Amino acid sequence: MAGPEVSLSYGIQLPVQSQSTLYAEPWEAAAGADDLVEIARAADRAGFAYLAACDHVGVPRRLASAMSTVWYDPVATLAFLAGVTRRARLLSHVAVVGLRHPLLTAKSYATLDHLSGGRLVLGVGAGHVREEFEALGTDFDRRGAVLDESIDALRAALGSEEFPEHHGKYYDFAGLGQRPRPTQERVPVWVGGSSPAAVRRAALRGDGWLPQGDPRERLPGQIEKLLRLRAEAGVEAPFTVGAITEPLYVGRPGWEVGRRTLSGAPAALAESLRAYRAMGVHQIQVRFRSRGRTELLDQIAAFAADVAPDL
Template sequence: MDLSVQGLNLRNTVGPAETTRLARLAEDLGFRGWWASEHVVLPSPPPEDVPMNPLEPILDPLVHLSFVAAVTERLQLGTAIVILPQRNPVVLAKQVASLDHLSGGRFTLGVGAGYLEPEMTAVGVPMAERGARTDEYLDAMHALWTQPSPAFDGKFAKFANVDAHPKPAGQRIVVGGHSPAAYRRAVSRGHGWYGVAGGADDLRRSLDGLRKAADQVERPERLGRLRIHLVQSPTTPTRAEAEAYRELGVDELVLFPTHGSTPAEVAREMEEFSKLG
C-alpha cells in the first residue's frame, strides 16, 4: 500500500518555501504522491456543512502542482479533485497535457462533480447539469488525447478539425465521490476511485457501492483494475487502521494533515504517517 499526502495547497502551507520544503520531505520519506485540492470560490459566510472558511487560502491545483513538479523528481502529482463541470474541457485537456509533459509523465487527473451550489453559480454552471457535464467532459478530453483526428459532438462540448500536442503519456483518471453516480463514473471512466472514510466500515460501504456500479456499467479493458485511493478524515490513521485498509484492498492511503496545522506540525505528521508503510 502506497502512502501519499493531500491538501498542502491550502491554509498554512501555501507559501513557496513551505511548499518546497514539504514536497522534498515527502519525497525523502518515500511517499508515492502529492495530491492537491480545489475550490475556485467558497460561499461566504460559510454554511455549517462546508469544511473550509472562505478566508482561508487555497491555491489553484494545477498551478500549485506545476510548482511542485519543478522542485521534485519522483513524486507522483494529482488533483483530488478538480471540480470538472466548472472547467472548459478543451482548455483543461491542454493544461493536463502540459503539466504531464513537464513533470515527465507524473500527473494524474482526479475529478469530481462538485457539491457547492454557490460555487457552481459563480462560474456559471447549473447545479443540475454537473453530473452530465462531468461525464461528457471526460469523454471529450479522452477524444482530444487519443484520437488521431479528434472530434466530439456532445451537448456541452463540441469540436472537430482541430488537434493539440503534446499528448499526455497515457493519461490516468481518478474519480472522486460517494454517490451511486460517482461510483458508476469511476467504474466506467476512471483508472481509480478517490474517497474519504472515517474508518473501515465507511470504506466497506464505498466498496459495496463500487461493486454494485460494476454490475450496472461496463468497464473498458483499457482502464485495467480499479485502484483505490483513500483519505481517512478527520483523524490520521493508526497502524491498526492502516492494516485494516490494506486488507480491504486500498492501493494508496493518503494523509490529509490536521486542520490548522503549521508547516512544522505538518512535517511531523508526515514523518509519523510514513511509519505506516
C-alpha cells in the same frame, strides 16, 4: 480489481494550498510557497505516491467562514511543485472539470503532464458550490451529467491525437490541434465522491475512486458496489481504490490532537492502516496533525521510516 491482498501505497493532500476549517492547522494561515516546497520535497523523498491539490475558483460569503477562501489553483500549484520534486505523482483532488470547457482543462493538464515527465493523475469531481457554477455560466443542476460527458471528452482531449475529437450533448469539438501532448499514453482519471452517482461514475468511467468523507466502516460496502458495477458492465481494466484515513500522529503526542486522530507507536498505526488493505483499498491518503512545518516534516519522515514499511 481490488482484492483482499493488495499493495497499499500512500499519498498526501498537501497543507497550505487549501485551508478549510475541517482540516487546516492554525499555522497554515501564515504559510506559503517556501513551506509547500519543503513539504513536497520531504514527501517526495519519503516515498509518498502522490501530492494532491484541491480546486475551487471562488468561495461565496455564506461558506467562507467554514471553507475559507484559501484555495490555490491546482494546475499552477502542481506545476510549481513538479519543478522541485522528482518521483511523486501529481494529483488534482479533485478538479471540478464541469466549471471549464474540456479543451481548456486538457490544455492545462496535458502541459502539466508533459512538463512533469508523465506524473499527472487527474482527479475529477462534480463540485458542490452553486455560486461557482452560476458565476462562470455553467449549469449546477446538471453538473453530474456534464461531468459524465466531460470525462469522455477529456479521454479524447488527453489522448495521443494532436487533433482530438468529441461529439456530445454538451461539448462538440474537432479539428483543433493541441500540443504538447501528455507524456503518458493514458492519463489516469480518478473519480471523486461517495454518493451513489459518484460511485457509479467511478466504477464505469474512472481508472480509480477517491472517496469523500466515508468512514472506514462504510468502505467495504462501497467497494463491493464498485466491483459489482464493474463486473456487471464487463469492465476488466485495472482500477485503483482509494481511501482517506483518519488524521495521524506518529508517536505519543504531547498535545491535544483530537479524538479521531490515530496516534501511538508506529507498529500500532501500521496495524490499524493495514485494515484498509484488507478491505481492498490500493492507496490511502494521509494527513498528519502538526503545530508547524518542522513538526509536519518530522511526521512525514517518521511515517516513511517506521510505519510505511509495515503496510
